[in-house]
Amino acid sequence: MSVTRRALALVLSALVLGATAPAAWADQLADIKAARKIRIAVAMGIPRFAFVDAALQPTGSDVETARMIAKDLGVALDLVQITNAARVPTIQTRKADILVASLAVTPERKKVIDFTVPYATLNIIVAGAKGVAVKGYPDIVGKRIGVTRATVNDMLVTQNAKGAEIVRFEDDATLITAAVSGQVDLVSTQEAVVAVMNEKRPDRPFEVKFVQSELNLGIALPQGEDALKSWLNEWVKTNVANGRLTTMFRKFHERDLPADLTSRN
Amino acid sequence: MHYRFDFAALEEYWPDFLSGALTTLQMTAVATVLGLVIGILCAIGRRSPRAWLSGLCGAYVEAVRNTPYLIQIFFIFFGLSSIGVRLPVLAAAILTLVINVGAYTGEIVRAGMDTIPAGQVEAAESLGLSRAQIYWDIILRPALERVYPALTSQFVLMMLASSITSQISAEELTAVANNITSITFRSFETYIVVAFLYLALAVLLKLAFWGLAQALFPRRRRLGTPL
Numbered sequence: 493m494s495v496t497r498r499a500l501a502l503v504l505s506a507l508v509l510g511a512t513a514p515a516a517w518a519d520q521l522a523d524i525k526a527a528r529k530i531r532i533a534v535a536m537g538i539p540r541f542a543f544v545d546a547a548l549q550p551t552g553s554d555v556e557t558a559r560m561i562a563k564d565l566g567v568a569l570d571l572v573q574i575t576n577a578a579r580v581p582t583i584q585t586r587k588a589d590i591l592v593a594s595l596a597v598t599p600e601r602k603k604v605i606d607f608t609v610p611y612a613t614l615n616i617i618v619a620g621a622k623g624v625a626v627k628g629y630p631d632i633v634g635k636r637i638g639v640t641r642a643t644v645n646d647m648l649v650t651q652n653a654k655g656a657e658i659v660r661f662e663d664d665a666t667l668i669t670a671a672v673s674g675q676v677d678l679v680s681t682q683e684a685v686v687a688v689m690n691e692k693r694p695d696r697p698f699e700v701k702f703v704q705s706e707l708n709l710g711i712a713l714p715q716g717e718d719a720l721k722s723w724l725n726e727w728v729k730t731n732v733a734n735g736r737l738t739t740m741f742r743k744f745h746e747r748d749l750p751a752d753l754t755s756r757n
Numbered sequence: 758m759h760y761r762f763d764f765a766a767l768e769e770y771w772p773d774f775l776s777g778a779l780t781t782l783q784m785t786a787v788a789t790v791l792g793l794v795i796g797i798l799c800a801i802g803r804r805s806p807r808a809w810l811s812g813l814c815g816a817y818v819e820a821v822r823n824t825p826y827l828i829q830i831f832f833i834f835f836g837l838s839s840i841g842v843r844l845p846v847l848a849a850a851i852l853t854l855v856i857n858v859g860a861y862t863g864e865i866v867r868a869g870m871d872t873i874p875a876g877q878v879e880a881a882e883s884l885g886l887s888r889a890q891i892y893w894d895i896i897l898r899p900a901l902e903r904v905y906p907a908l909t910s911q912f913v914l915m916m917l918a919s920s921i922t923s924q925i926s927a928e929e930l931t932a933v934a935n936n937i938t939s940i941t942f943r944s945f946e947t948y949i950v951v952a953f954l955y956l957a958l959a960v961l962l963k964l965a966f967w968g969l970a971q972a973l974f975p976r977r978r979r980l981g982t983p984l
Contacts, residue, residue, distance in 0.1 A: 527883055577935055581888045581944045638926075640937030659926035660936070666924070673835040675843065 494585050498508035506720045507735050509517050517540045520713075521720040524589055530565060532558040533572040533588035535579055537665040540684040540744045541594045553744040556593045557611060557711075557737070561592070564727060565624035577642040580605060583712050590724070596644050606717065608724045609754045611732070612741060616645050619698040620678040626701040632656045645680040671698065677716030680704065686743070708756050729754045766947050770937045777933030778954050784847070784929060785916040785962065788854035792915070793908075795855060796862025797897065814863065821860035826921055826928055829853055834925045850922035850929075858915045865907050869900030902974045909966045913959050920955075930954060 524530045534542045534554050550571060557650050562569035572588040579593050580697040583605045594614055597607045620626055624635070629652035630722040637653070639646045649658055659676060661667045664685050670676050672692040679686070679698070690697040711724055731737040767774075802814035821829065830853045835845060844852065883897045901908070923932035934951040936943045951958050971978050 516820045577939060580942050581938070584942060584944075600940070601942070641932075641935055646936075646939070660932065661926055662924055662935075670833075670838075671837050672840040675835065739809070 506691040510671065519719055520717045521723055524565065524720075528565070529568045529570050529733055530560065530562050530590070531570045531572050531588040533574050533579070533582045533591040533593060534558060535576050535593040535663075536573045537663045538576075538594055538685075539664070539688045551626060551630065553741050554594060555738050556744075558592045558742070560717040560731070561590075561711075561724070561727065561737070565723075568688060576640055579642070579712070583714055586714055588637060589713070590711040590720070594709050594710075594757050595712050599649075600646065601712075604715070605712050606715045607712055608720055608721060609728050610708035610710055610755075610756050611728045612709045612735065613750060613753065614682050614709055615644055616643075616648070616680065616682050616704045617651075617686070618678065618680050618701045618704060618709060619689075621696050624677055624701075626678065629653045635678055636676055637680060638667050638670050639680045640664050645682075645704065649680045668692070708753075759983050762946060764950070766941050766943050767937065767946055767950060770922050770941070773933050773937060774930070774954060776948060777928065777930040778958060780918055780927070781845070781916065781929040781955075782958060782961075784851050784854060784922070785912070786920070787851050788858055788915060789797060789912050791851075791855045792858035792862050792912075795859030799859060799863030800866035800870055801808070801892070803863065804870060808906070809943050818860045818863055821857055821862055822864070825854075826857055826918055830921060830925055846925060846927050849871075850919070850925060850927035853922065854915060857918070858911065861911050861915075862908065865911060866900065868907075869904035870896055872903055873900055873982060876902060898974070902970075902977065905970055905974075906968075909963060912966070913962055916958060916962055917955060930958075 503652070534550070535540050536550065538552070538554070540552055542550065544688060545582045550573070552668070557573070558571060559569055572582070574582050574588075579591060579595050582588050582600060583591050592611075594612070595601070595607075597610065597613065600738040601607070612679070614636070618626060618632070618637070626632060626635070629649075632649065632653040633655040634657075636657040636659060637649060638659050638661065639649055641662055646658070649656065659670070661670060666667075666680065667679060667681060668685060671679055671689045678701075679689070687699065688697050711728070713720055713724065726731050732749065732754050741749055798815045799818065802810050803818070804816075805811050830850075831943060833853050833856070834849050837849065862877035878895055878942070881891045905909060919929060922929060926932065930951055934947050938947045942945070
């Protein structure tokens with residue numbers, strides 16, 4: 493009896509400790525500088541944003557952004573590689589200091605984590621094989637559509653196409669496999685992902701059916717870290733204005749960032 | 758304290774949790790029945806004097822038991838569609854579960870059959886029992902009774918492993934949990950609720966197996982002791 497009770501107390505105290513531990517960070521910016529290391533989370537397997545190159549080294553516009561931030565802070569970079577669905581929880585539980593992982597700024601996410609001003613944008617689209625007639629959300633109802641879980645795509649399709657058979661995969665890489673192997677003939681994703689799909693299924697290429705939304709991507713950080721947030725905001729504004737971020741972005745995406753980017757929301 | 762537990766945020770998703778649990782239960786029920794049938798056939802096949810048959814069953818068992826379930830799932834799900842067979846997600850998920858659990862069950866049942874003394878089978882033969890009678894009454898039923906606890910835990914394990922099918926987008930309990938987490942960002946609470954639901958499902962499954970044993974094994978029912 494007392495053994496079980498003791499075990500229970502142990503589990504409970506572990507839970508409480510685990511939950512309170514983040515309180516130890518008072519000013520994260522100071523802590524990062526003191527540790528001489530910043531932990532930046534990126535979601536790998538996202539074409540153009542974060543992927544591994546031919547030499548198996550992580551690269552992409554998100555990874556390069558992370559490298560630039562660490563360099564300008566004058567600290568070492570600890571790249572924390574996570575999955576798409578783990579993006580918000582990673583910041584909530586402070587497994588990383590900040591997150592640069594093509595995460596769109598949404599009101600729901602703002603309730604639990606903080607965002608900087610947008611550092612990039614992303615068009616999300618519905619794409620499908622040629623024969624599939626889709627012009628808007630109502631046409632998706634009754635069809636099978638592939639999405640990556642915990643994305644804005646997932647949210648928009650779930651809300652606007654009730655009655656569709658939504659198949660959710662854990663990351664873009666699995667979604668691409670599903671499209672290439674023919675499990676889905678319709679996907680909600682971003683243009684870069686469709687480009688990769690078409691490289692691998694040249695006989696039945698996907699075409700863009702309609703644009704769902706243009707998303708503003710923000711660097712995510714835990715709530716209440718005002719010093720870190722204002723440093724990052726300044727950094728984004730400066731490097732968009734002087735063209736460093738935009739030049740790097742264009743290298744991977746072959747398009748320009750909108751002119752009003754950093755003044756959005 | 759930074760983290761405040763808020764289970765109330767999950768209340769409106771209760772129907773989703775239940776439908777996820779129900780899907781898990783359905784997958785488990787179908788996979789248990791089919792997996793048991795395949796397992797028994799595989800055990801019989803592996804004990805066969807025909808080399809090609811026992812070799813075939815042995816290859817199946819070794820291939821499945823020595824590769825990760827996740828790899829098997831991707832292989833079957835994406836492999837089938839590459840050759841033009843597009844199954845509904847749930848059917849594909851159940852198919853992978855059956856193939857997986859069939860191999861493990863086959864080995865457990867075979868172990869049970871091997872414990873039946875040869876003299877017992879010879880006695881049945883000299884009494885003039887048919888081969889079907891010998892297999893059912895003399896070998897299979899006592900064998901199943903002996904390995905029953907191992908079988909029960911194998912199927913409970915399979916039920917827990919079915920969470921992996923969320924990777925191919927089967928909307929079972931774990932997939933539902935991942936969806937709810939991505940909407941509410943209440944991952945701690947969600948996974949606590951899901952853990953309890955899995956626990957409840959496991960207890961339910963064990964009760965069902967206990968009931969089945971009472972119906973299947975008269976000796977156990979009358980004496981109340983395991984073999």
